[in-house]
Amino acid sequence: xxxxxxxxxxxxxxxxxxxxxxxxxxxxxxxxxxxxxxxxxxxxxxxxxxxxxxxxxxxxxxxxxxxxxxxxxxxxxxxxxxxxxxxxxxxxxxxxxxxxxxxxxxxxxxxxxxxxxxxxxxxxxxxxxxxxxxxxxxxxxxxxxxxxxxxxxxxxxxxxxxxxxxxxxxxxxxxxxxxxxxxxxxxxxxxxxxxxxxxx
Ligand SMILES: Cc1cc2nc3c(=O)[nH]c(=O)nc-3n(C[C@H](O)[C@H](O)[C@H](O)COP(=O)(O)OP(=O)(O)OC[C@H]3O[C@@H](n4cnc5c(N)ncnc54)[C@H](O)[C@@H]3O)c2cc1C
Numbered sequence: 001x002x003x004x005x006x007x008x009x010x011x012x013x014x015x016x017x018x019x020x021x022x023x024x025x026x027x028x029x030x031x032x033x034x035x036x037x038x039x040x041x042x043x044x045x046x047x048x049x050x051x052x053x054x055x056x057x058x059x060x061x062x063x064x065x066x067x068x069x070x071x072x073x074x075x076x077x078x079x080x081x082x083x084x085x086x087x088x089x090x091x092x093x094x095x096x097x098x099x100x101x102x103x104x105x106x107x108x109x110x111x112x113x114x115x116x117x118x119x120x121x122x123x124x125x126x127x128x129x130x131x132x133x134x135x136x137x138x139x140x141x142x143x144x145x146x147x148x149x150x151x152x153x154x155x156x157x158x159x160x161x162x163x164x165x166x167x168x169x170x171x172x173x174x175x176x177x178x179x180x181x182x183x184x185x186x187x188x189x190x191x192x193x194x195x196x197x198x199x200x
Contacts, residue, residue, distance in 0.1 A: 003045055005038040007031065014171075019154020073117040075128035081110055082135045086142070096159045100143050107140050115178065141174040148172045148182045 008031035017026055085103040086092050114133055120126040149172050151165035152158050171185040 003049070005042040005045075007035040007038040011038070019156065021155060071113070071118060072120065073114055073129055073132075075120075075125065075132040078110065078114065078129070078132040079135060082107070082132070082139050086139050093157065094159055095146055095157060097147060098160075100147050104140065104143050104147070107136065107143065110136055111140065111178070137177060140180050144180045144182050145172040145174045148174075 009027070011034050013022060013027060013030045013034075016022060016030055021027070022030065085107055091099050091103055114129075114136060117129075120129045146156060146158075149156055149168060150158065150161045151168050152162055153164050153168070169187060171187070172182055173185050174180060174182045
């Protein structure tokens with residue numbers, strides 16, 4: 001997306017850590033390095049686009065914004081409801097398809113409620129609700145991706161699929177707001193070669 005720059009944990013660090021955590025300096029190094037690159041990129045972009053001040057901004061999705069049919073949502077309650085699904089180790093560390101499905105059912109219901117919620121009381125509350133809605137969107141991408149990966153790999157551990165499956169050496173990608181989709185992105189030949197070297 002032109003003009004959007006992300007750094008640190010908000011950007012993928014999987015390229016340097018693989019499917020596992022990069023604890024013990026990798027993550028901190030990634031936050032610093034990607035911050036430097038993103039900052040330089042954003043500065044270049046801003047300089048090059050100085051004359052395009054009238055760039056149009058467009059809201060992505062309506063959840064937490066405008067639709068006035070439903071009840072007003074409380075951002076704090078929404079955050080707590082998402083945390084209840086993604087914090088417990090029994091759901092998100094020891095993953096099982098049935099638990100993931102059950103969480104997704106509740107998260108999808110929350111999405112529908114948020115999508116039709118009445119506008120927040122003021123600008124501050126609108127911002128808080130959009131932040132909470134972003135957490136909700138991520139939780140639905142996360143658990144749909146987790147269901148798609150029917151194996152255990154790196155930090156993704158499925159008790160119903162305990163082994164690693166050599167045919168699943170792809171990335172699972174996901175997106176969508178009202179309808180969440182998942183897909184596979186195949187690794188480049190260099191990464192494939194490295195993995196083959198590790199396995200040998
Ligand atoms: C328990 C644990 C152990 C770890 N151990 C290691 C390790 O040994 N080695 C290692 O390299 N890494 C480790 N990490 C990972 C490392 O801490 C992170 O990768 C790194 O801190 C990410 O930096 P960041 O700046 O991208 O994000 P963060 O440090 O999360 O910074 C994001 C900031 O944005 C703020 N923020 C969020 N939303 C808003 C908002 N709406 N408005 C204003 N501010 C906002 C947050 O309060 C926060 O201060 C560990 C992490 C955890 C949780």
